[in-house]
Amino acid sequence: xxxxxxxxxxxxxxxxxxxxxxxxxxxxxxxxxxxxxxxxxxxxxxxxxxxxxxxxxxxxxxxxxxxxxxxxxxxxxxxxxxxxxxxxxxxxxxxxxxxxxxxxxxxxxx
Amino acid sequence: xxxxxxxxxxxxxxxxxxxxxxxxxxxxxxxxxxxxxxxxxxxxxxxxxxxxxxxxxxxxxxxxxxxxxxxxxxxxxxxxxxxxxxxxxxxxxxxxxxxxxxxxxxxxxxxxxxxxxxxxxx
Numbered sequence: 360x361x362x363x364x365x366x367x368x369x370x371x372x373x374x375x376x377x378x379x380x381x382x383x384x385x386x387x388x389x390x391x392x393x394x395x396x397x398x399x400x401x402x403x404x405x406x407x408x409x410x411x412x413x414x415x416x417x418x419x420x421x422x423x424x425x426x427x428x429x430x431x432x433x434x435x436x437x438x439x440x441x442x443x444x445x446x447x448x449x450x451x452x453x454x455x456x457x458x459x460x461x462x463x464x465x466x467x468x469x
Numbered sequence: 470x471x472x473x474x475x476x477x478x479x480x481x482x483x484x485x486x487x488x489x490x491x492x493x494x495x496x497x498x499x500x501x502x503x504x505x506x507x508x509x510x511x512x513x514x515x516x517x518x519x520x521x522x523x524x525x526x527x528x529x530x531x532x533x534x535x536x537x538x539x540x541x542x543x544x545x546x547x548x549x550x551x552x553x554x555x556x557x558x559x560x561x562x563x564x565x566x567x568x569x570x571x572x573x574x575x576x577x578x579x580x581x582x583x584x585x586x587x588x589x590x591x
Binding site: 361391392394396402403404405406409410415447449450451455456457458459460461462463 | 577584
């Protein structure tokens with residue numbers, strides 16, 4: 360069982376906006392940055408969001424991150440078929456002194 | 470642009486030691502600007518952080534694996550390595566190496582290697 364809690368699945372139709380939640384605690388999300396990774400089928404994860412809401416160069420502005428208290432969210436607007444992937448949130452946990460991941464959310468574009 | 474490539478045996482026998490290497494290209498592993506990490510993913514499951522090492526030699530390990538893991542750096546070869554002792558079938562996974570920026574509070578992982586599958590079986 361992951362320290363960060365994500366819904367196992369999410370779905371939307373092309374053009375829609377979907378959000379994926381990530382719930383943690385005061386020792387991780389509550390006091391550290393949140394990161395989001397996208398893992399397309401059969402590939403390595405790729406950094407999508409860092410420092411809660413910053414996008415690396417090359418990541419479309421359709422992807423946005425937010426954080427409030429001990430929870431965070433990833434929003435994808437203008438959903439496209441190529442967004443179909445697994446999405447993971449991550450953070451540092453002060454109690455564990457390590458990086459922790461959420462269990463992952465499988466996004467399906469209907 | 471730093472690129473990473475994992476290498477090592479794809480099959481390890483139970484109770485033996487899993488050894489993997491990550492070769493860094495496009496940058497120097499000696500740089501104080503980065504740390505070097507290992508992450509694994511069992512088939513069909515989520516990501517598990519194994520640990521990381523700084524150029525200084527300082528390490529952080531996942532508490533659940535700490536007693537069996539060693540991460541080290543070989544600056545002469547621009548590589549870093551993972552050793553996981555006393556493996557069982559539960560250690561079967563795709564193993565990824567990744568790097569991150571060595572700044573306070575920064576714990577992102579980017580870039581990642583392509584990953585290598587390690588199966589533990591007799």
